[in-house]
Amino acid sequence: MALERRDGNLYYYRSVRDGEKVRKVYWGSGELARIAHEREIMNRALREHERRESAKELERMEALAAPVLALSEAAEILVRAHLIACGYHRHKGEYRRARGEARST
Amino acid sequence: MSAEISENLEELRELSQKAEAGEKGGRAQLRSAVAKCSPEVIAEASDIAQRAQAMLTKTISASEPLMEEALEARLALMREEIAGEDASPLEILLTERVVAGWLLVEVLEGLISAQFYKRAPKSSRVPPSYTLQMSRILESATRRYLATIRELARVRKLQAGAPPAQVNTQVNILRG
Numbered sequence: 001m002a003l004e005r006r007d008g009n010l011y012y013y014r015s016v017r018d019g020e021k022v023r024k025v026y027w028g029s030g031e032l033a034r035i036a037h038e039r040e041i042m043n044r045a046l047r048e049h050e051r052r053e054s055a056k057e058l059e060r061m062e063a064l065a066a067p068v069l070a071l072s073e074a075a076e077i078l079v080r081a082h083l084i085a086c087g088y089h090r091h092k093g094e095y096r097r098a099r100g101e102a103r104s105t
Numbered sequence: 106m107s108a109e110i111s112e113n114l115e116e117l118r119e120l121s122q123k124a125e126a127g128e129k130g131g132r133a134q135l136r137s138a139v140a141k142c143s144p145e146v147i148a149e150a151s152d153i154a155q156r157a158q159a160m161l162t163k164t165i166s167a168s169e170p171l172m173e174e175a176l177e178a179r180l181a182l183m184r185e186e187i188a189g190e191d192a193s194p195l196e197i198l199l200t201e202r203v204v205a206g207w208l209l210v211e212v213l214e215g216l217i218s219a220q221f222y223k224r225a226p227k228s229s230r231v232p233p234s235y236t237l238q239m240s241r242i243l244e245s246a247t248r249r250y251l252a253t254i255r256e257l258a259r260v261r262k263l264q265a266g267a268p269p270a271q272v273n274t275q276v277n278i279l280r281g
Contacts, residue, residue, distance in 0.1 A: 054235040067157035068209045072249050074150040075202045081117040084124050085136040
């Protein structure tokens with residue numbers, strides 16, 4: 001987006017993507033061009049603010065989930081180690097006791 | 106998690122793989138590693154569970170003391186009900202995991218549904234792409250939560266040494 005001044009007049013152009021290329025499309029001139037330009041700046045700032053807020057919210061969620069995931073991982077490893085140490089083995093996702101091994105977990 | 110505990114967990118993971126692959130002496134080595142590391146790992150994991158719980162209860166209760174206290178009491182009750190009497194350290198750890206998982210799912214559901222609340226201030230809303238990402242986090246948390254319940258049930262079943270239950274129902278249809 002660009003506001004251009006030529007021969008004392010204002011002209012406003014918008015960038016439009018056309019496949020790989022970016023075209024400059026005439027939007028308006030004079031006071032209308034200035035208003036459109038300022039509105040675009042405001043919209044852009046608003047979008048940026050929203051993006052930052054969303055990222056912050058997502059970060060907050062991930063921070064909440066992180067300790068639970070750490071706990072989950074630790075428990076998973078420990079349970080598996082306990083079961084295998086006690087003579088169990090996995091068969092199609094199920095734990096089964098190998099013959100002649102200890103039973104207690 | 107401390108570096109030492111992470112190392113211990115990594116060692117347990119490797120030894121489990123070796124033992125499962127049938128490596129000679131693998132199981133004995135794993136047994137001694139489990140006996141050595143278990144108390145420390147369980148203590149550290151319980152610590153993490155406490156921290157996670159504090160963070161989550163603060164979030165869900167919006168730091169309101171009464172709500173926070175009520176939630177803590179509910180969690181204590183849940184813990185008692187799930188762990189039951191004479192729970193082994195492993196069962197206690199899995200109980201902590203179930204409780205923390207439940208709480209996380211509740212918090213995430215609350216935060217996501219706030220996005221759909223009509224009267225919520227526009228400033229606190231996030232675009233649909235982020236809501237989608239949040240939903241993915243929730244989905245993964247729910248999956249883990251349900252997996253933990255299954256794991257606890259499995260550990261209990263194996264501890265009891267009970268054969269898999271099979272219930273047959275016979276229905277007789279009499280022709281009159």
